[in-house]
Amino acid sequence: MTERILVAYATRYGSTAEVAEAIGDELRKAGVDVDVRPVGEVQDLSPYRAAVIGSPIYMGKWLPEPQVFIERNQQRLRTIPVAYFTVGLTVTDRSPEILRKAEASMDSVRLLVNPVEVGIFPGRLKSSGLSFTDRTIVKMIRATTGDFRDWGAVRAWAQAVHQKIIAT
């Protein structure tokens, strides 16, 4: 079987795409071929030995695209190791309650395909470039803007995922 791994992601403002690229880089360092793709561009899963799929959280939920992708491809995904990652701002606070809520954003996809690993990472919120609706929500909830991504944690997680994949 091929050693190629897919890292597929959804993003609205690019921060999850960069997390996906960092995961891809780390897997490449471990010696595997990796494709990092927006989930909407993935047509065929047959080349892949494993898949890492991630989304940012918006209003407590994953974006729809990766959920639809997992639902559509659940049969194939159930035959290979799959890992999920979630990017959100609340999880800069690593308290159990906050992490449990962030975990809940993956409940529906976990029911479809059980992952070998999950990762929850702090993201980035920019003050400019947001859609009108998102800007309004950010103002309303007085969200803190900034880049809280922890590249060390992302890379360590990618290494752990690689270990799980080769052990499966």
Ligand SMILES: Cc1cc2nc3c(=O)[nH]c(=O)nc-3n(C[C@H](O)[C@H](O)[C@H](O)COP(=O)(O)O)c2cc1C
């Ligand atoms: C309108 C809006 C709603 C958000 N809702 C949540 C949320 O419910 N939980 C959370 O942890 N982060 C939330 N965030 C923060 C995003 O998950 C974070 O900024 C993420 O890094 C964005 O990813 P992207 O740049 O790939 O789109 C929200 C951000 C916006 C703009």
